[in-house]
Amino acid sequence: PDNKPWAQYELERIINTPEIKYKRQNATLFTLCRNSEMYSMLKTIHQVESRFNNKFGYDWVFLNDEPFDEEFITLTSNMISGRVRYGLIPREHWSYPDYIDEDKAREVRESRKWARITYGTSESYRHMCRFNSMFFYKHPIMREYEYYWRIEPDVNFHCDIMEDPFKFLKDEGIKYGFTISMRELHNTIETLWETSKKYFNSLNKDYFSKEVDNLSEFISDDNGETYNLCHYWSNFEIASLSIYNNEIYEGYVNYLDKAGGFFYERWGDAPIHSIIFSLMLRKDEIHLFKDISYQHTVGTICPLDDKIRMKAKCTCNSITDNWVMNSKDSCNIKFHDVGGAEKDPFYQAYLQ
Ligand code: GDP
Numbered sequence: 001p002d003n004k005p006w007a008q009y010e011l012e013r014i015i016n017t018p019e020i021k022y023k024r025q026n027a028t029l030f031t032l033c034r035n036s037e038m039y040s041m042l043k044t045i046h047q048v049e050s051r052f053n054n055k056f057g058y059d060w061v062f063l064n065d066e067p068f069d070e071e072f073i074t075l076t077s078n079m080i081s082g083r084v085r086y087g088l089i090p091r092e093h094w095s096y097p098d099y100i101d102e103d104k105a106r107e108v109r110e111s112r113k114w115a116r117i118t119y120g121t122s123e124s125y126r127h128m129c130r131f132n133s134m135f136f137y138k139h140p141i142m143r144e145y146e147y148y149w150r151i152e153p154d155v156n157f158h159c160d161i162m163e164d165p166f167k168f169l170k171d172e173g174i175k176y177g178f179t180i181s182m183r184e185l186h187n188t189i190e191t192l193w194e195t196s197k198k199y200f201n202s203l204n205k206d207y208f209s210k211e212v213d214n215l216s217e218f219i220s221d222d223n224g225e226t227y228n229l230c231h232y233w234s235n236f237e238i239a240s241l242s243i244y245n246n247e248i249y250e251g252y253v254n255y256l257d258k259a260g261g262f263f264y265e266r267w268g269d270a271p272i273h274s275i276i277f278s279l280m281l282r283k284d285e286i287h288l289f290k291d292i293s294y295q296h297t298v299g300t301i302c303p304l305d306d307k308i309r310m311k312a313k314c315t316c317n318s319i320t321d322n323w324v325m326n327s328k329d330s331c332n333i334k335f336h337d338v339g340g341a342e343k344d345p346f347y348q349a350y351l352q
């Protein structure tokens, strides 16, 4: 095993389960979580399996910065219809690079300002955001797939998912799908936009030009002068891994990493994904999944069409469980306004 470059990942465990006869895409469900989140994870798995995966049998990849314990492996794999794989994150992907001053990073976490900001004092949260920005797609297990669906513990799916979203992405040429978008807390990303702009200026293309077909207007209201804080909420993502494995994306996150904001501020992977994909991808390559009812903490989305809610056996209320339509912090309406999604009759009627 010593001649394997990825020897430290040998901790992969694969559990095989009976085959479901469905022609799957080369895709996987993907979860980063801790052993301590097992029961929250089981609740999520139960919903994803009964609402979706028991008909399709997709793989499920679990990654962790510590080895998963036997109980976690036994109970989660027991509930999953597809092949289940458990991988360990290599130390280099969950630690400080040499250009980061760890004392400065600790002072930041201990400073009074950060005590008031969500996860501001957490060291592991910063490694998690950096991992989801820079490394999850480089894990050798993830490298085997073309698409992934990110799923977290403690989230809810309120309707059956009747179509295979991976097939939908493939057929429609979509690269990035989301359900909820919102405004980021400015105090976690104070220098992210200035730093990003320096990177964009080094590229020989003006991504804010009117000529470019992208969603730059989703993230900036003034042609790139400032960031309006809108981002696709990355705890739900169904996307192609090809959008990460390329020079523009990797150049961007490496540039950001050198600037230090993962540790000296608390940059999230959601604004990072959102900024670069809104510029890099065409408008029609980013998709809002209106009919996947999803909930993560305060954020909720529920289909507006009564017929769909019936057919999909939804347990959400389309009026009260639609944070994305009701909250001023949501950016889903902006996404429609800038032409990211069609303003269908149900959407128009809701806003009347
Ligand atoms: P929030 O959604 O921003 O409130 O952050 P979460 O606490 O839900 O974390 C985001 C995702 O990363 C979830 O899937 C967590 O299970 C996972 N996560 C967060 N911190 C850690 C960590 O220290 N280790 C591991 N293995 N997973 C983590």
Ligand code: MN
Residues within 6 Å of the ligand: 152, 235, 296
């Ligand atoms: Mn979460």
